Amino acid sequence: MTTSRPEFLQGISPHHGEVVRNVLNREIRQKLAAKLDAMPSSETWYADIYAKAIYGPMVFRDQDLGIADTIKQLLPEYRILADLYLEKTPGDDGFPFHTDFDSIGFMERPEEMLTVWIPLTPVNEVGSGQLSIVMEEGAVRLSLIREANQLHSLLRVVDPTVPEHPPFQMTRQEHEYMERTKFTPSLDAGDALLFCNAFFHKSEGVAQGKRAAYIMRLVPKNAKFNRMRLLGLKKLGQNLAVVNELLEQYYPDALEP
Numbered sequence: 126m127t128t129s130r131p132e133f134l135q136g137i138s139p140h141h142g143e144v145v146r147n148v149l150n151r152e153i154r155q156k157l158a159a160k161l162d163a164m165p166s167s168e169t170w171y172a173d174i175y176a177k178a179i180y181g182p183m184v185f186r187d188q189d190l191g192i193a194d195t196i197k198q199l200l201p202e203y204r205i206l207a208d209l210y211l212e213k214t215p216g217d218d219g220f221p222f223h224t225d226f227d228s229i230g231f232m233e234r235p236e237e238m239l240t241v242w243i244p245l246t247p248v249n250e251v252g253s254g255q256l257s258i259v260m261e262e263g264a265v266r267l268s269l270i271r272e273a274n275q276l277h278s279l280l281r282v283v284d285p286t287v288p289e290h291p292p293f294q295m296t297r298q299e300h301e302y303m304e305r306t307k308f309t310p311s312l313d314a315g316d317a318l319l320f321c322n323a324f325f326h327k328s329e330g331v332a333q334g335k336r337a338a339y340i341m342r343l344v345p346k347n348a349k350f351n352r353m354r355l356l357g358l359k360k361l362g363q364n365l366a367v368v369n370e371l372l373e374q375y376y377p378d379a380l381e382p
């Protein structure tokens with residue numbers, strides 16, 4: 126676990142920036158890698174920026190991997206909603222600083238979504254494809270502005286009477302501030318970095334070989350979902366496997382013809 130946690134951060138997100146060691150042991154990692162290797166890359170824009178990207182392999186549901194049980198013990202107050210697999214090679218750009226509201230804007234409180242990022246190859250030095258997150262209060266405030274901006278745009282997808290607003294943009298100074306203050310943990314294969322998706326994060330470069338990461342998106346068990354924004358994401362074709370499941374579960378009437 127990481128040490129000092131400012132009170133404001135604790136208040137917004139109890140797990141942001143936590144590192145948990147050896148969440149997936151070698152045997153599970155090997156089984157997981159074999160499954161993911163056998164699956165084709167998804168047809169998403171993720172696949173344009175990674176050597177291989179599988180959006181929603183849903184392998185956390187496989188009994189023989191036991192991932193859901195592991196997470197249940199680690200984070201009993203959460204439920205796993207989705208997963209993602211990314212392979213990154215030296216030529217890939219990866220993601221610059223971002224938050225994930227475009228795909229998870231369906232939550233009443235999107236900042237509560239928790240990512241469990243598990244490298245399947247060690248990421249313990251520069252050039253190994255680490256993940257950086259930012260925990261400074263200023264950056265968190267900026268991220269919440271971005272959240273408001275993206276959720277506004279998502280409402281507009283369904284309700285054209287919502288007026289247009291210029292897209293969120295980061296200044297050079299804000300970008301430099303994040304680079305200066307980012308936290309880039311050293312992780313072994315199977316360790317996990319926990320972070321809330323409302324907080325800025327970015328993928329660092331890979332100098333050689335391949336970096337593989339298995340990523341899960343979790344929500345508090347009592348999370349509430351927003352009907353209109355779910356419909357907005359459905360209209361945009363974003364994160365459809367999860368969006369359709371949530372609509373069926375919480376707003377089945379919205380799917381009636």
Ligand SMILES: O=C(O)CCC(=O)C(=O)O
Pocket residue numbers: 211213219220225240242256326327328329338340
């Ligand atoms: O693994 C990466 O390169 C990026 C992961 C990421 O941005 C995310 O999980 O939201």
